[in-house]
Amino acid sequence: MATTRSEKILRTKLCDMLGIKYPIIQAGMGTVSGPTLAAAVSNAGGLGVIAAIDLLPDELRRWIRKTKALTDKPFAVDTIFVKSLPKSLTMDEVREQMPAESMDFAGKVRKEIGIPEATGRTDTMIASRQIIEEQFQVCIEEKVPVLVSALGNPEWMLPQAHANGMTVMGLVGNVKEARQVAEVGVDIIIAQGHEGGGHTGRIGTLALIPQVVDAVHPTPVVAAGGIADGRGLVASLALGAVGVWCGTAFAVSHEACVDHIEDGIYTQWEIDLRKQKILDATEDDPRITRVITGKTLRNLSNKLVQKWEEERGPIIKQWPFQCVLIGDLQEGVRQKQMKEYHPWAPAGQIAGMIKELKSSRQIVDDMVAEAVEILSRKLPQEVDIGPA
Ligand SMILES: Cc1cc2nc3c(=O)[nH]c(=O)nc-3n(C[C@H](O)[C@H](O)[C@H](O)COP(=O)(O)O)c2cc1C
Structure with missing residues (x-):
């Protein structure tokens, strides 16, 4: 055989x-x-x-x-x-303790781009x-x-x-x-x-x-x-x-993100978009940024990350503050289906x-x-x- x-x-x-x-x-x-x-x-x-x-x-x-x-x-x-x-810290406490400078900058970005306040589920970290x-x-x-x-x-x-x-x-x-x-x-x-x-x-x-x-x-x-x-x-x-x-x-x-869609964490359009972004990428497109998590993350960029970088927005290195700050903006981007600003697409060279x-x-x-x-x-x- x-x-x-x-x-x-x-x-x-x-x-x-x-x-x-x-x-x-x-x-x-x-x-x-x-x-x-x-x-x-x-x-x-x-x-x-x-x-x-x-x-x-x-x-x-x-x-x-x-x-x-x-x-x-x-x-x-x-x-x-x-x-x-910290022994115990909720996502709401993270938001309460967010540095004012970061909140102000995120608010400015939200206003200038026109990102709505999200309703419903926001990411957990x-x-x-x-x-x-x-x-x-x-x-x-x-x-x-x-x-x-x-x-x-x-x-x-x-x-x-x-x-x-x-x-x-x-x-x-x-x-x-x-x-x-x-x-x-x-x-x-x-x-x-x-x-x-x-x-x-x-x-x-x-x-x-x-x-x-x-x-x-x-x-x-x-x-x-x-x-x-x-x-x-x-x-x-x-x-x-x-x-x-x-x-x-x-x-x-094919199997990537299937459960996230089934559980309503993500929707089909954004998963299709992310997979297509990786398929379309050259070896030089995945770049390192601290904007999304505060740590060096290799990611396929987008207009939101680019704006933050160009304007030298503040970066909070302490985990998971930057994730939550950007995650809250991302949620509004997702809900309004603002495809060019979708920020979460980590990928390697x-x-x-x-x-x-x-x-x-x-x-x-x-x-x-x-x-x-x-x-x-x-x-x-x-x-x-x-x-x-
Ligand atoms: C979309 C994406 C999400 C990732 N999330 C995590 C994670 O949650 N935990 C982790 O240990 N590594 C994470 N990584 C890093 C991977 O575990 C792995 O080390 C990396 O993808 C290997 O490099 P490669 O992408 O060139 O194969 C992630 C990578 C990608 C592409």
């Missing part, structure tokens, strides 16, 4: 550690990766990840249960484990340790097999996570952070290079991965930032990584290569097939390593 693509074998240590078929992880992406995407990737042989950065504990529990109903394979939850956040701790308890109760720390040092939750049989992964952007999370006992480190979508550091993937691999040995390292096909996967393995963590590639899959909307299974299958072809035929044919 002919071997189909999905029957190809491509195994690394990561597959054994996570109980998955292929060393491909769909990155946690707030506003993008819900149960439908996570389950589709896990069913395709990779590891699907639910992003919990904008979920309340009960919403997370519901999405974990939905994921379990869609797949019997392992999956992960990605959230932040920043201990330095993790603002307090209490939410993080409750999310963590939900993951334990629901027996989530893998946890990913997107930001901060997850040291405080490791003993309990390990006692409950969880594998813990930590996302880092430089060698110093990698050493810190390796020393406290994180099981797998995800090293994300500058070119990646979303929050990102200053070091490019090609330089970052081997240096992190050397620094944290024997802790396994997963490569992230600019990886969307079999070439990126093979290159990552050559740099010493045991697998890949891909965001932008899956952000334009690899967006320039992604020109087709595919299913998650197809993305995984294509990556595996291409990687196997490169490793088994292309490289042996093209690289002469015989005697001189």
